[in-house]
Amino acid sequence: MEILEIKDLSKYYGKKQVLKDISFSAHIGELIGLYGPNGSGKTTLLKLIVGLLRPSKGSILIDEKEPGSYTKSIVSFLPDKNIFPSWMSVKDALNFYLDFYRDFDSDKFMELLMFFNLKEDYKVKELSKGDLEKLILSLVISRKAKIYLLDEPLGGIDPSTRDKIIYSLLKNYCEESLMIISTHLVKEIENITDRTLFISQGEIIMDEKTDKLREERNKSIDTLFRETFQ
């Protein structure tokens, strides 16, 4: 089932064109790795899908609707920075999600808190960068959303926890949803993705099934990434 359709999408920041006529569609059940160097337009693309940015040209359809309040109710977005005000505690953040997102599963969130060894009474401002990322990731994936957009989800997390997240959490998420992960950690993610998107200077330069790409090129996605963007 097609859940996301992007057609001729362009985005300008002033005179600078950040995205150039991007077109692709994605389906429920897919886990897409979105890779590209800094400034290639990955975050801009995700923010356009969420509805934080507005297209300069082209269209985005999520479940056949343009970004708006409905699409925000089915898209769960993990930004690459802290989104919570400093006054909040972990419990406040939980209550916030419970109050605003009908698809939020508090039991799942509590399990994730235990998994990450976080306590409800911790203040957001007292959390380390890694713990903050774990908190936001827990909130985002505790929603039963149709689309998960994760922007650099593992950057601040230590390698051992990172592997646990990838193989025990993210891998199992795509049966009833679409997940797009934007990251520089290609090596860590490539084994769980179904599809690989390379984006460079605002253009999609590669869009293939991950297994097919690895078989055809006879190399890992990480190696391909390094060769493409060296």
Next chain:
Amino acid sequence: MWNLIKYEILGKKKYYWVFSLIVIGAYLLLALDYRNLIVGIDPFTASEFVFTICLLIFLSSIIAILIDNLRDISINDLNYLDFSLPIRSSYLFYKRIVIYILELIYISILSILLTFIVLKGVDHNFTHILFTYFFGDHGFISILELIFGFFEIFLLFSIFIVASKLPSEYKFLKYLSYGLTSILLILGDYIKNKLTQLFPYNLLHMPRFNYKATINNWYFSLNANELTINIAVVIFHILVILLASSVYIYFLNSKVEIRR
């Protein structure tokens, strides 16, 4: 909507306490130390002097609330967390308006109450005059006019903040909003004077409030300027508020984007 208000109040809980304590502290300081302030002042006008200081504290509080809410639009309403919620973006506007009005009402009640308490300590009889003023038509309408004026200024300034979040494609719209808002802020009084001259129909005219009383051989007075409420000026204010609100809502729902 109510959840938005709930989290706004939860977030500002500490700020409300600190702000209330500062305001109460300022009045308390005035109540305890007014004798030093009125040295050299004619004892008959000492109460009026203290009243003026109370009024200044009240005005400073209203300005602080205005600035804080403008800052909140930029920092809280137009950020990732609030803007990615599954609600119509215009609810962020309604939330801000409700919060701003609640804060204005709260600080007005607190300030008037504290003014009475302070002045009761300075001069018991003067509170009688103040009571007559505040609970008469003149005082009540003056306060309403002041709050209404600040509400309008808040809306106009908030257009600057919301328009600054328009994408680069809407540069013309952005500068048009800046221009129109600036004209209304700078030339507002001139436009109102012109309207009054062109349409000299008053909804309300209250003569200069000049209260004099002699109590126990002491002479007291409280003066306030005459108050005229012109129909055309009222319509102008309503139109400005409606226009600013519509532009704000339109920008939020269809144009604003959150880059950072």
